[in-house]
Amino acid sequence: MPSPSADGSDRPLYIQKYGGTSVGSPGRMGDVADIVSATHATHRVVVVLSAMSSHIKAEGTTSRLLEAAREVLQPNSSRYLDVIAAIEQSHVGALDAIAVGALETDAVRSRKQRAKDAALQDVRAECARLRSFLTAAEIIDEISPRSRDVIISVGEKLAARIFTAVLESRGIDADYIALDRLIEQPFDPRAIDQTFYDYLAQRLAAVVGPSLAAGRVPVVTGFFGPTPGGILATIGRGYTDLTAALLAVGLRASELQIWKEVDGIFSADPRKVPNAMLIPQITPEEAAELTYYGSEVIHPFTMEQAIRASVPIRIKNTFKPAGEGTGSDPASATAESPAPFTIERLPTAVTIKDGITVLNIHSNRKSVSHGFFARIFDTLDRHGVVVDLISTSEVHVSMALAPMQRDEPVHDVRAEDALAAGDDAASGVTSPGLRAAIRALRAYGTVDVIANMAILSLVGREMRNMVGNASRMFSTLAKHNINIEMISQGASEINISCVIEAKKGTVAVRAIHDECLGGEQGYR
Numbered sequence: 212m213p214s215p216s217a218d219g220s221d222r223p224l225y226i227q228k229y230g231g232t233s234v235g236s237p238g239r240m241g242d243v244a245d246i247v248s249a250t251h252a253t254h255r256v257v258v259v260l261s262a263m264s265s266h267i268k269a270e271g272t273t274s275r276l277l278e279a280a281r282e283v284l285q286p287n288s289s290r291y292l293d294v295i296a297a298i299e300q301s302h303v304g305a306l307d308a309i310a311v312g313a314l315e316t317d318a319v320r321s322r323k324q325r326a327k328d329a330a331l332q333d334v335r336a337e338c339a340r341l342r343s344f345l346t347a348a349e350i351i352d353e354i355s356p357r358s359r360d361v362i363i364s365v366g367e368k369l370a371a372r373i374f375t376a377v378l379e380s381r382g383i384d385a386d387y388i389a390l391d392r393l394i395e396q397p398f399d400p401r402a403i404d405q406t407f408y409d410y411l412a413q414r415l416a417a418v419v420g421p422s423l424a425a426g427r428v429p430v431v432t433g434f435f436g437p438t439p440g441g442i443l444a445t446i447g448r449g450y451t452d453l454t455a456a457l458l459a460v461g462l463r464a465s466e467l468q469i470w471k472e473v474d475g476i477f478s479a480d481p482r483k484v485p486n487a488m489l490i491p492q493i494t495p496e497e498a499a500e501l502t503y504y505g506s507e508v509i510h511p512f513t514m515e516q517a518i519r520a521s522v523p524i525r526i527k528n529t530f531k532p533a534g535e536g537t538g539s540d541p542a543s544a545t546a547e548s549p550a551p552f553t554i555e556r557l558p559t560a561v562t563i564k565d566g567i568t569v570l571n572i573h574s575n576r577k578s579v580s581h582g583f584f585a586r587i588f589d590t591l592d593r594h595g596v597v598v599d600l601i602s603t604s605e606v607h608v609s610m611a612l613a614p615m616q617r618d619e620p621v622h623d624v625r626a627e628d629a630l631a632a633g634d635d636a637a638s639g640v641t642s643p644g645l646r647a648a649i650r651a652l653r654a655y656g657t658v659d660v661i662a663n664m665a666i667l668s669l670v671g672r673e674m675r676n677m678v679g680n681a682s683r684m685f686s687t688l689a690k691h692n693i694n695i696e697m698i699s700q701g702a703s704e705i706n707i708s709c710v711i712e713a714k715k716g717t718v719a720v721r722a723i724h725d726e727c728l729g730g731e732q733g734y735r
């Protein structure tokens with residue numbers, strides 16, 4: 212097919228990333244195709260897709276693939292085959308997004324039917340490959356980080372393959388681009404730095420650029436192939452935002468658009484705080500803090516890449532495409548004083564991160580404090596445990612630990628387990644990986660474990676110039692009888708965080724929203 216126009220290359224380029232729930236059903240795929248076709252009329256566009264999620268991410272394709280990977284290692288269970296069958300069935304069903312109408316012309320019907328048949332064949336073949344792969348893993352009784360990446364990648368591949376067919380069925384020249392061979396050189400998983408991300412941006416431009424230059428619409432998997440150390444340990448869930456950001460950097464896009472099921476970034480999670488307000492403009496630093504501390508609107512690493520390359524970001528709602536969404540322009544990150552959107556200087560948002568475990572470690576005083584800390588962090592690192600907040604004294608450390616991205620230790624802990632046999636300090640912790648880390652930490656002192664906690668964070672760019680936020684936050688919690696387990700203002704002056712019981716999370720976030728952000732009066 213010829214390029215639609217010779218001068219197309221000077222049209223602005225949008226990178227549009229669609230989240231799992233945005234493409235979670237045939238109807239939603241159709242809505243997304245409407246947005247892409249409308250954009251394609253005036254812009255160059257690259258589509259980046261996540262794996263389909265019918266309702267929430269925890270029940271989406273990526274979560275089901277991870278479940279299949281876990282099931283394979285269960286003795287005498289073939290449940291992983293049922294999981295694959297369910298994944299296959301839902302993706303075959305998604306091809307209903309291509310409706311072949313009886314009243315259409317023969318040419319249109321045959322175009323649609325061709326697109327649908329080819330995609331169906333590819334979906335079946337991808338699922339058959341996955342079945343063989345998992346059967347082999349069952350035989351060797353092992354899933355390595357690399358194997359897990361191969362398994363996870365199927366989710367993005369299926370979604371992108373189907374969506375390419377949907378665009379083709381509408382007469383749009385689209386290319387399905389699977390990134391499973393993107394990384395061509397080795398990287399040390401323990402030393403991932405900006406060089407790795409620069410490499411990815413440059414490889415993405417090389418792989419996706421030619422399709423774009425030919426005037427076509429590249430439909431790219433948001434998964435970028437087996438990643439050093441495994442994608443969940445190195446990047447974490449929600450990695451497709453980062454892929455889209457790196458594409459925007461590599462291809463020098465005019466805007467990175469993250470399309471979701473919410474209108475944009477709100478002053479609190481709208482599911483928990485019904486009167487939360489849409490934030491029209493946010494600094495990339497605020498967005499990064501919010502997303503790191505529980506507001507799953509955008510992957511936290513995304514912002515840093517966009518800031519480095521000065522790519523503006525817009526978060527929009529797939530189901531209300533006319534809405535302005537939330538904008539975040541890295542140019543404002545360096546501005547002295549970004550235009551305030553509140554009349555009073557109030558914090559911007561409140562967020563809560565669940566699944567937190569607090570560890571209080573008291574040194575056994577057989578070592579001086581620097582050795583104590585070094586051993587603790589080394590142990591946590593070896594077990595792949597991420598520390599979200601920390602507060603210390605000479606011989607005591609309290610840490611709030613993030614939920615494990617994967618639920619098993621990164622190295623063989625059987626020896627430590629044997630040494631610590633009978634230790635039940637970690638019995639309230641459901642994650643086997645975290646339990647193993649806790650057992651190992653007992654070599655350095657007494658470990659108290661408090662499970663089922665949450666981190667509550669108040670975020671706002673103006674907070675570095677304001678006094679009284681911390682006292683208002685903590686007195687609000689006291690008024691609602693909410694006990695504070697740990698406090699940290701941290702290095703970031705735009706965030707005050709504390710740890711509370713997870714079951715008090717919703718009450719706390721609503722109270723803070725109403726009393727520290729000015730409730731509905733906060734955003735005007």
Ligand SMILES: Nc1ncnc2c1ncn2[C@@H]1O[C@H](COP(=O)(O)OP(=O)(O)O)[C@@H](O)[C@H]1O
Nearest residue numbers: 230231232471472473476477479480482506507
């Ligand atoms: N401050 C916030 N602003 C907007 N959404 C938030 C915030 N905090 C948490 N959320 C939640 O983030 C989720 C974003 O999810 P969704 O669009 O469904 O994701 P995906 O793009 O992964 O499919 C929503 O369910 C929303 O409730």
Ligand SMILES: N[C@@H](CC(=O)OP(=O)(O)O)C(=O)O
Nearest residue numbers: 230231261273448449450451
């Ligand atoms: N599908 C992956 C990656 C991702 O980016 O998801 P989402 O776009 O739905 O946040 C996940 O579930 O983690």
